[in-house]
């Protein structure tokens with residue numbers, strides 16, 4: 001290993017670890033934006049449980065809201081990566097279905113991060 | 119004789135890359151990008167790059183991506199894998215040429231750009247930056263993998279030098 005290898009890895013660690021910690025400590029969101037081709041087509045209130053079906057020219061996705069969590073439960077995409085992603089709940093977290101250009105992203109009107117300062 | 123030797127070893131590297139690609143499919147996908155991988159298979163590509171050269175590494179990489187898409191992927195995973203791999207291999211070649219980094223640095227750079235390539239393509243297709251939420255997490259995993267790949271290549275490249283004879 002060379003010195004520049006160590007510098008590269010050190011920079012990566014210094015930048016990435018705090019960002020990852022910040023993201024993990026993000027508060028749960030209170031709504032989910034449903035997007036198709038980048039356009040918001042629906043806004044779901046996470047305090048109301050339910051299942052919703054969306055269809056565009058690429059295919060369909062069925063989204064479930066349960067206990068302030070969101071997931072895709074059914075879709076006709078190849079690979080089913082969107083279903084395998086499972087539940088999401090944190091602010092800015094998203095589940096995407098690339099073959100369908102479909103995305104559900106958590107959002108919030110409240111403050112973004114948990115305050116851990118004592 | 120030399121040519122037969124080279125073809126044999128490139129075949130071996132490709133087979134190894136394919137096995138590593140298969141192992142990767144057993145790891146749960148942390149991000150919903152079809153064909154997103156943490157980059158274990160890049161070890162075999164890096165070996166080809168260090169023992170032979172860019173052209174040979176490109177062949178190993180392309181054959182691996184094509185075969186793994188046919189065997190355990192899909193039409194979509196092929197393109198995501200390809201976009202990430204093309205960017206990664208180009209960066210690896212450039213960083214290697216600068217001679218400022220060992221295989222560890224080259225591999226880590228490759229891992230970073232492999233990630234960026236796939237995220238940019240995904241973000242472009244879906245027309246949203248939402249997916250970038252996952253980038254710091256995937257980068258941490260991929261840099262770790264890249265580190266170990268590069269470290270192994272550092273150890274092995276000198277020991278395997280005589281296979282070219």
Ligand SMILES: [Zn+2]
Pocket residue numbers: 075077078080081082083096097098099100
């Ligand atoms: Zn899907």
